[in-house]
Amino acid sequence: MSRQPQPTPRPGGRSARVRQAILTATSEQLIAGGYDALTVNEVAAAAGVAITTVYRRWPTKAELAAAALGELAATANPMPDTGRIETDLRALLAQILGLLRRPEIARLVRAVAAIDPDTPGADAARVAFWQTRFAGSASIVTRAIARGEIDAAAEPEAVIELLVGPAYLRLLLTGRPLDAELEAESLRRTLAAYAPDTETT
Amino acid sequence: MSRQPQPTPRPGGRSARVRQAILTATSEQLIAGGYDALTVNEVAAAAGVAITTVYRRWPTKAELAAAALGELAATANPMPDTGRIETDLRALLAQILGLLRRPEIARLVRAVAAIDPDTPGADAARVAFWQTRFAGSASIVTRAIARGEIDAAAEPEAVIELLVGPAYLRLLLTGRPLDAELEAESLRRTLAAYAPDTETT
Amino acid sequence: MSRQPQPTPRPGGRSARVRQAILTATSEQLIAGGYDALTVNEVAAAAGVAITTVYRRWPTKAELAAAALGELAATANPMPDTGRIETDLRALLAQILGLLRRPEIARLVRAVAAIDPDTPGADAARVAFWQTRFAGSASIVTRAIARGEIDAAAEPEAVIELLVGPAYLRLLLTGRPLDAELEAESLRRTLAAYAPDTETT
Amino acid sequence: MSRQPQPTPRPGGRSARVRQAILTATSEQLIAGGYDALTVNEVAAAAGVAITTVYRRWPTKAELAAAALGELAATANPMPDTGRIETDLRALLAQILGLLRRPEIARLVRAVAAIDPDTPGADAARVAFWQTRFAGSASIVTRAIARGEIDAAAEPEAVIELLVGPAYLRLLLTGRPLDAELEAESLRRTLAAYAPDTETT
DNA sequence: GAATAAACGAGACGGTACGTCGCGTCTTTAC
DNA sequence: GTAAAGACGCGACGTACCGTCTCGTTTATTC
Helix, strand or coil: CCCCCCCCCCCCCHHHHHHHHHHHHHHHHHHHHCCCCCCHHHHHHHHCCCHHHHHHHCCCHHHHHHHHHHHHHHCCCCCCCCCCHHHHHHHHHHHHHHHHCCHHHHHHHHHHHHCCCCCCCHHHHHHHHHHHHHHHHHHHHHHHHHHCCCCCCCCHHHHHHHHHHHHHHHHHHHCCCCCHHHHHHHHHHHHHHCCCCCCCC | CCCCCCCCCCCCCHHHHHHHHHHHHHHHHHHHHCCCCCCHHHHHHHHCCCHHHHHHHCCCHHHHHHHHHHHHCCCCCCCCCCCCHHHHHHHHHHHHHHHHCCHHHHHHHHHHHHCCCCCCCHHHHHHHHHHHHHHHHHHHHHHHHHCCCCCCCCCHHHHHHHHHHHHHHHHHHHCCCCCHHHHHHHHHHHHHHCCCCCCCC | CCCCCCCCCCCCCHHHHHHHHHHHHHHHHHHHHCCCCCCHHHHHHHHCCCHHHHHHHCCCHHHHHHHHHHHHCCCCCCCCCCCCHHHHHHHHHHHHHHHHCCHHHHHHHHHHHHCCCCCCCHHHHHHHHHHHHHHHHHHHHHHHHHCCCCCCCCCHHHHHHHHHHHHHHHHHHHCCCCCHHHHHHHHHHHHHHCCCCCCCC | CCCCCCCCCCCCCHHHHHHHHHHHHHHHHHHHHCCCCCCHHHHHHHHCCCHHHHHHHCCCHHHHHHHHHHHHHCCCCCCCCCCCHHHHHHHHHHHHHHHHCCHHHHHHHHHHHHCCCCCCCHHHHHHHHHHHHHHHHHHHHHHHHHHCCCCCCCCHHHHHHHHHHHHHHHHHHHCCCCCHHHHHHHHHHHHHHCCCCCCCC
16 A cells, blocks of 8 residues: 555664663663663663563673673773883773772673673673773783883783783682782782893893 | 570581582582572472572572582692792692683683672672682792792782783683683793892892 | 553453453362462463463462452352242242352352452452342342332342341351251241331331 | 380370460461461460470361360350340340451451361361350340240241341451441341241231 | 370471562564 | 564562471479
8 A cells, every 4th residue: 555665774763772772771780780680671661662672683681781781892991191101000000990999890890700601792792892991901011012111022911911810800709809009019010020121131 | 385405406417418418409500500500499409408498598599609609619629839939830820720711610700700799698608719719829829938939028819819810801801712821921920020039129 | 762652452362361261260270179279370370371470460369369259250140030029039049059058169158258358359359249149139129129028118138138148157157057947947037027017017 | 125104194284284375376366367367387486385386286277276266265255134135136236246347356257267168177166166156145035935025936046147147248248337227227127037926827 | 203105395398389570472553 | 564562471589388307305194
């Protein structure tokens, strides 16, 4: 009776708005209560869409969470660039610890850590989420190597891993405090570990 | 009608057997499929007890899991003691990475990381689980300090944290591989970071 | 994102079928074993629906039972109309006693009697269940009054109450037999109590 | 090896005290909340005995409730004796309706009505509970017959049944009010039904 | 007054049913 | 014809209460 013109996918149309609303609502719930407190029902309600709509796009709750976490990766923090590796790393570490000390961020990190690697798309989201952050961080090291402040043989990401590894270990597993002493020690030892010519003859 | 003297608890009785059966079954399920695959129903069935009996002792699934993880802490691995810090740490790191590469252990670690700190008794279990392991590890460092192989100002546990932090970071968050290069680099840089007199004048 | 117009309820759809199946299964179980033998689990199984579906509609077992009893009210028995009050009442009483002598009906009546008046909707169901029956019965009396066979000052329902009260009293409380003597006596005394002009001067 | 002399039961000893405490606690709970709110656990706690002790004497909750209700039968109300059947019955009816209007008594009556006749000992308790009451009431009628106020052919208990039947019917089934009009009507019609020479020639 | 049988106290346990929560699917209706 | 709305299936969680069992202790009766 009536003609149905094949609607081309609308990039800026309703779909995009719906998608964004859902992901935003998901992120908020993840931040508010972690993965367990995330419910598809409430996400749909908060986003003002039907539950079916959510499931049409992300088949499982895990994939929805992964997608939302992936989105959060975009919210990158500014990377310090002071011209000296020590102050750069100190600022970076202070920024990260400042985040990890906030309960809602701690919940988020826990949620990411809990993701089953077998979940489709989940691992991709995890990698994206964290490599984005680490990629930015690594540039700090790259510049320091160019300046001769860091052992030229160092892999930039490994430096960052050594710097923040203990902090995440405490947060996720041992429960030891994320205090100023950890901050100072991590910075000092990382610099020592990667000092140029330190362990060469 | 009148107050009776408190009968002594029976340590080797049925209660103890039931408790052990439940915790064993829980551990097995945790290892087999992680926290999400853990169901109280199946634990009860595997332990040969009624579901209500499980709930009488551990009010929630989370507390049950925490208790089981706490029990697993008793299963301590032998700590290497070769007389040289480098070989000690190399053996320790190889041991830990060997464990973390096994999917069922990875699941367990994930389960621990996911524990909500607010769960009653959960944090205690986490601390117990990990500090048991770390306490053993720290003795390696203590001996090395006595031998002058490690900076005397070092806190033993901090050395271990620096050694294994990157490995756990990769396992839980970044998803990068737990390969031989990580193993070599972690060992080398940790030794450098804590070498005696290295950063003193 | 925006409010949708309220879709009209579908009267003949799946919901209605499910509802009917559940109530039918409930009624059968009530008849078969009374209120205590009624289990939501078996109702759901017999109705071929999920347990949660039952609970979605009737939050408690009591309300489910009440609803089912309310449905049973629709199954009205034919009211005798012979043109004479004595034969009408005799037939009615015989019919009721015939029902009450059946164990499954006795269980049903017991179930209704046991309903806690505080249960939401329970009282409504009770009133509906019984007033339906009594309303039909009362018309017998109304006609008799018109024919001058019954004291014109009588309230029709009170006549029925006097007629069947002793029978229910025996069934529910005293346990005395519902025998032919009760039948004869109840009829005779009720007629005497409401005979026209009997107690007027 | 040893001989077991059969010890005679001790009538006034601890057993009797325990028994009384349990039955009293049971009655209180029945009055307070009806049969469903009666829990063996709380009865035991209130009586200051172990749960096992309760079960040793009454194998099921139903039998316990029956026993307690049987005890309550002993609490007989004084029967009016004014010398005139009309005032006697009016006082009796007022007394009974006064009781039935109290919620806790209504609960008790409901509990009795709900007793499954198949429960061992339950029916005995019911019969005892109510026939005690009715036996007392019947004496009123017996005296009235002797005075010629009541049809000599009447069975005393049937008179009482007619008098109070409608009230119990309303309480247990129809939910109609136990008001003054019911009181007046029940008395008036019962007297009419059993008036001497009314239906004789 | 000592032996001894019966009853009691305490606590955990097995089991059934209740009612809840949340995920993911399916039907029905409206646009 | 597509998508929103909502009911549904399903599985697990956690709770309440009934009735059983074991074992140690107390009571009271009998010799």
